[in-house]
Amino acid sequence: MLAAGLVALASRTAAQVASVCPTTDVCFKLNIPENTASSGNGDIFFQLSAPATYNWVALGQGSSMSGANIFVVYTAGNGNVTISPRLGTGHSMPQFNSDAQVALLEGSGVSNGKMVANVRCSSCNSWSGGSASFSGSNGNWIYATKQSGGAQDTTSQSANIDEHDNQSTFQWSYANAKGGNSVNPLVNAGSSGSGNTSGGSGGATTSCVPRQAGAVGTGTATKGTTTGGSSRATSTKSVDQDDDSSYGRSTTSPSGWTRPTARPTGNSWEGNDKRASLEERQTINYCDENDPSNTGFTPVASDGGDNSQKMLIAHGVLGALAFVIFFPAGAIAIRLASFTGVVWFHAAFQAFAYIVYIASFGLGVYIAGEEDYLSEAHPIIGIVVLVVLFFQPILGLLHHVMYKKHHARTAWSHLHLWLGRVAITLGIINGGLGLQLANDAPRAGYIAYGVIAGVVWLVWVAAIALGEKRRTRAAKDAHLANAGHPAAGHYAPKENGT
Template sequence: MIDGRELQSPAAAAAAAAQGARAGTRVQGEPTPYCPVNDVCFQFAVPEAAASSGSGSVYFQLQARSTVRWAGLGIGQQMSGATMFVMYADGKNNVTLSTRKATGHIEPEYSRMSNVELLEGSGIVNGSMVANVRCRGCDKLDLSGVSGWLAAWKRGDAMNDESPSAEIEYHDSHNVFNVNLGRATVSTDANPFLNPQNSTGGTPGSTPGGNSGGNSGGIVETGGSGGPSTQTLISAHGILMTIVFVVGFPIGAMLSPFVGSWVIHASWQTFIFLGMWAGFALGIVICGRLGFFFQNTHTQLGVFVVSLMGLQPILGFLHHMYYMKHRSRGVISYLHIWYGRALIILGVINGGLGLQLAGNPQPFVNAYIAVAAIVAAAYLALSAFAFCRVKKRVRNGQSGTDFVQELYLKELKAYKAPPVKESDSEGQVQTFAMPKTPASPEETDLAGNLKEYESMAVEIEGQDASAQAGTQAPALPDWLEAEEEEPQSH
């Protein structure tokens, strides 16, 4: 039912279909289902007149197995502002079509639309929910070109609710795609899903025109405007962030005590750090398409963790500088270690919330938990090994230096300076000759000088030089001797 109006039973719908066929209603194109998953399918059709004029009716069909609690189809490529058509069982062998307006990644509220009609052939058919819908004058649609659509579904027991404003739980999964309505034209403005040729073609799980995820004969374009589909971006985001937080950062934390090289540790963590920002950028693009940025726990916690992780390289640098100066850990060292551990744990938890948000099957969730558990066990085992080794050294009376410090010191001690060759100094050092010791005068020279000095004539007062030269010079008393021989006056 739609807006409280009862629909025909499937038997009556089949009779009406046969009557329409006898009346000569002809459908030019045979709508081919697009199935994003095995148990949910959609079909589209536009009358040729509407495609030519650019306005008129558009037909679409929602199909879901009985294992699906509700299924929805929306006009738009993001939740915010999308027009939603939600189908669920009413408990009376029929379905309820609820038209809703979405304001974000929260439960869309019911909004009555007089231009939307639930057509014949809708109901519980062969154990599946079917809703044939006609929308007259639906905005945001290019009836002759490509338009954006989105879908969501929730698996579970039937809702069995006739109210179009019934509360619907958060979806298990969703999908965003483009539909080229110009390739989905039919000749007449009539319900194209009553064509007997299509009576079994739209059953979810069957493979008319392709398997699950088929492109509906070229009508549905999952690439979306020349770029990757939203589902592809979601998968890339999930895989990349899982590698970063579940594998990358923990391995980088183990490299420091296990390998003992801060260079390897810093290089690895920097590489993973850049990968984290790439995954975050993909998340921003996805939020922009679906319109739920910071509107759920996964996006809120993700922004929080990534923003705080931006401080970790700074703390690591400060820790390294402190250690190189003091050769021991300080407050900044333990802050760097435990701050990083806390953010890694929050990142792993947020990854689980992301799996829930994307509606991944349980095997994916189990694999995620298993990998996280294995990495956590390896990290704890290595930490316990390092702790026990330090305790053993203390018991043996050795230095209580922790394991990481010991490896740092070992790396420094292992450094060897390159050998110096004699040839390395060529052209670098200028050589100087030793000065020569001056020659000392010969003894003969000294003797000759003395003789020359003695032969020199000295003019004495009262004698001329010639007389002085012919006679021997009188001996002069030594003044020291004269002074010693002078008689005492007393």
């Protein structure tokens, strides 16, 4: 019995827990067990800690949101938290990943204004869209928070979450995270080594622990574990309960603690006297007792997310200008205007609109490639429209030449007219699909685009109908007057009746 206790205590002591705190309120911890570190794959343990008033906090593996293995934590209500594994897909809400093998462990819950999730991940070495090895010296991680909006208070792992208001990519050093084989090195344990994140040159370190007041949580190794309970401890000292006979899982609750919402797995204790003989009390170095200016967090390319967002906004604005303003305006002018040279004004204006769209298209292709969107309807329609519009100047020139020759519309005329109408309509619709794909615009943005684009499209269609009516009337008047067809072949109804 004494030998078993010494073995368990040695395992606990050897566990390395690295900590990083991007802000004074948000901290993450990581342990890579010895077996995982030596083989490169296996279980890892990490902790997320943030104010319980936050809408959510997330930690993810990867260098960008696209393709990242993300773990979102939010309050579940009644002092519990929910862990929601998700797959990053770029500038859209990450979707729940039912294949992830994660479990909340003891210590998870809400206490003293903090939500804490102690997580065991058994599938973090590989996921759909990426992989990671834990035998190296460091790894790329991302984090994000949503401070506003209030607590989620839901047990749904697929709950809708609003866009983050704070995020960054960072490189986490594994040097101080490797060691030990405890089944829960995070509960009530100070960092064995100071965590380090770097942007290539290293950063400051921290070995503090977010205050969690001995919260007790749930834990199983199977999929679908969603919530962890919380309770309040009566001491700021930790109680080590690891034991070989129970695989380190305590199945009894110390006096004054409430039971977890789901009992941890493992063999039961034979008696409280065994547990008492293995207690190890140690003083915890809480983060709120330290100088918050030195948190050991140095982001990698911290403005990358901002640049990506700027490109996304520029893509949307340029595309909207092209199809909601410029293309319809040029088409309306050729239908209703009658000044000399209106045809060349139309051609120049549509060419300008096409250049604006090319700029939007270039940004869109880059974003789609980075975020793996090329198979979505929005970029596919964008490519089709670009190709169609490329031939419009050629078709327009053929229409103009053939009209001058035959004094009537030809097949080239109808092809030019109808391809243009289809392209503009598709472009307007595709703008809405782009907003839907980005999934980060406020509801008012969707409504505003829909109303403005809809009104412009109706005005454009009305201009087409009015222009055709004028053309028909002009042709009839010309026939009655036995007048010849104009040589210019212009579209404008008052001049030529096209």
